[in-house]
Amino acid sequence: MKEFKGKVLFLDRSDINTDEIIPAKYLTEIEKIAMKPHLLEDLKMEGFDPITDIDGKAVVVTRDNFGCGSSREHAPWALEVNGIHVVIAPSFARIFRQNMYNCGMLAIELDPDVISNIFAEFKAADTQISVDVEALEISIQSADKNKKIPFEISGFDKELIQTGGWVEYADQNY
Amino acid sequence: MGKTIAEKIFEAHLVDEPFGDVSVLKLDRVFCHEITTPTAIQDLVARGKDRVFDPDKIKAVIDHVTPAKDSKTAMQGKILRDWAIRHGIKDFFDIGRNGVCHAIFPEKGFVRPGFTIIMGDSHTCTHGAFGAFAAGVGTTDLEVGILKGVCTFKTPQTYKIAIIGSLKAGVYAKDIILKVIQELTVNGATNMVIEFTGNVVDEMNMDQRMTLSNMAVEAGATSGICLPDMTTVEYLWDFIKDEYESKEAALADFSKFKSDPDAEYAKTKTIDVSELCPLSTFGYKPDNVKPVSEMKGTKVDQVYIGSCTNGRLEDLRIAAKVLEGQKISEGLRGIVSPATPDIYSKALEEGIIKVFMDAGFCVTNPTCGACLGMSNGVLANGEVAAATTNRNFNGRMGKGGMVHLMSPATAAATAIKGEIVNSNLYAN
Ligand code: SF4
Numbered sequence: 170m171k172e173f174k175g176k177v178l179f180l181d182r183s184d185i186n187t188d189e190i191i192p193a194k195y196l197t198e199i200e201k202i203a204m205k206p207h208l209l210e211d212l213k214m215e216g217f218d219p220i221t222d223i224d225g226k227a228v229v230v231t232r233d234n235f236g237c238g239s240s241r242e243h244a245p246w247a248l249e250v251n252g253i254h255v256v257i258a259p260s261f262a263r264i265f266r267q268n269m270y271n272c273g274m275l276a277i278e279l280d281p282d283v284i285s286n287i288f289a290e291f292k293a294a295d296t297q298i299s300v301d302v303e304a305l306e307i308s309i310q311s312a313d314k315n316k317k318i319p320f321e322i323s324g325f326d327k328e329l330i331q332t333g334g335w336v337e338y339a340d341q342n343y
Numbered sequence: 344m345g346k347t348i349a350e351k352i353f354e355a356h357l358v359d360e361p362f363g364d365v366s367v368l369k370l371d372r373v374f375c376h377e378i379t380t381p382t383a384i385q386d387l388v389a390r391g392k393d394r395v396f397d398p399d400k401i402k403a404v405i406d407h408v409t410p411a412k413d414s415k416t417a418m419q420g421k422i423l424r425d426w427a428i429r430h431g432i433k434d435f436f437d438i439g440r441n442g443v444c445h446a447i448f449p450e451k452g453f454v455r456p457g458f459t460i461i462m463g464d465s466h467t468c469t470h471g472a473f474g475a476f477a478a479g480v481g482t483t484d485l486e487v488g489i490l491k492g493v494c495t496f497k498t499p500q501t502y503k504i505a506i507i508g509s510l511k512a513g514v515y516a517k518d519i520i521l522k523v524i525q526e527l528t529v530n531g532a533t534n535m536v537i538e539f540t541g542n543v544v545d546e547m548n549m550d551q552r553m554t555l556s557n558m559a560v561e562a563g564a565t566s567g568i569c570l571p572d573m574t575t576v577e578y579l580w581d582f583i584k585d586e587y588e589s590k591e592a593a594l595a596d597f598s599k600f601k602s603d604p605d606a607e608y609a610k611t612k613t614i615d616v617s618e619l620c621p622l623s624t625f626g627y628k629p630d631n632v633k634p635v636s637e638m639k640g641t642k643v644d645q646v647y648i649g650s651c652t653n654g655r656l657e658d659l660r661i662a663a664k665v666l667e668g669q670k671i672s673e674g675l676r677g678i679v680s681p682a683t684p685d686i687y688s689k690a691l692e693e694g695i696i697k698v699f700m701d702a703g704f705c706v707t708n709p710t711c712g713a714c715l716g717m718s719n720g721v722l723a724n725g726e727v728a729a730a731t732t733n734r735n736f737n738g739r740m741g742k743g744g745m746v747h748l749m750s751p752a753t754a755a756a757t758a759i760k761g762e763i764v765n766s767n768l769y770a771n
Contacts, residue, residue, distance in 0.1 A: 184529055184628060188736040189736070194716065197419060199385065199419070237563065238736060240480060241481070242463075242483060260530065262533065264465060267480070271481060324361075325361050328361070335487055336490070339367075340491065
């Protein structure tokens, strides 16, 4: 199982699409690691600089419909090679969400109000998140605050996270 | 309680329901292209699982960057080509026979009502035009599809959209789907199947239905389905005539997948398109939609007519009607890419290609090309394109470029004028 904890990258915009996560011109890369320097490089957002803001982050907290657009699994891979294994949002595009779990990574959906509160309380601070998949609990911590938030994932998604993927599961079962 | 077409297809293909929360479905088709499949192939090889579940149900094409533009894309093509040969995948379309996946696979008769289809491509929803459940997936799902012929889905809810009324001249399926996306927004149908119904859809030919279904994913939908009818049967007849005694018999068989009158829908919406005018997108999201008349003064550097949305014969015919005897604006670049070799050669026979060339268009081979900004017409920073494609994300056709999505008629008129305008086919 992958590690699901670390510093938070806040992306305060909805509908961040797969072209913004990893532009199409890098789809010719056959090695995942080649995508590392290009994560979110086309994301134009006030107060965000991909060159300085991604380094050292392990969790993304963002808004609605994250990962919309193309089916490219290069999007979760670009996150993965940067050490980001968790994305937390009010909603995800279907294919992106499935790709995350298929890669053994977490795409956690929380109520939009809960997400708004996380932005309001923690965005400014140097925030850490750790996710306990067994207890289904997210712990958020900054210098002066901490908070625990429960979440839900399906039994099947949990199995994918714990066994590390759909290929082995399917080959054994079908 | 009755069932929707999606529910019926799910039921007919259900293999397992692990943990009770997802459905594992048996697949009738796994489609492959050279951008997303090579990584799946390499991973299968690395796992010691270089197998395919059924070489006859797998169809593959090199379409995104063809002819290869550099060593990397050449390698992607090579990995797919070698794999197709190694596993006896007969329906593999390489240079000279290749075309845009969502145009060539239906044209070859590979899509049937009631089928389950996946591909590592988000616009796989296009094939729903035939009454199939067709969905885009990522590399891992594709890998499992290739290996085992199964895929997991959450049982989708259905959003029924009735398109009614009668279209004005010069208004097309593309304008309708832009209208639908504007109303639903980019995630209005996430995790849902859109079922397109209504007299306007009933009257559409298959090319038009494919344009409609193609962009369902731009509203977040898993698939965009049109119910199979006589139009579907007529389109497929050459491929199925040995399987059925008559067209009526084929229709009766396909009709078992039709939604029941008392089926339950998560949402429904009726859109009367009688007053609809030609539309264009204006921003970086496909739901940023405006009437073309409000785009006045928007200067364009490049017009692109092609793609899985609007690169079919009827699209080229309409654009040629606008371009006939005209020249494209000085300084504007016009590019047309017929979506398949068959479309290309029919367009040649009909004199359409000549019309494009006389107008000053560059005619390229069938390919995705400029649509995804990897080759064949990438925009420079700050440039503006008018395109018949389906995605206007920031940087889609080249970093720093802007893409306006529209119908082939509007794109052709825009090419002549040099700025976004309605075509003379639209009489208002
Ligand atoms: S034409 Fe464009 S949208 Fe269609 S499959 Fe090719 S790249 Fe994708």
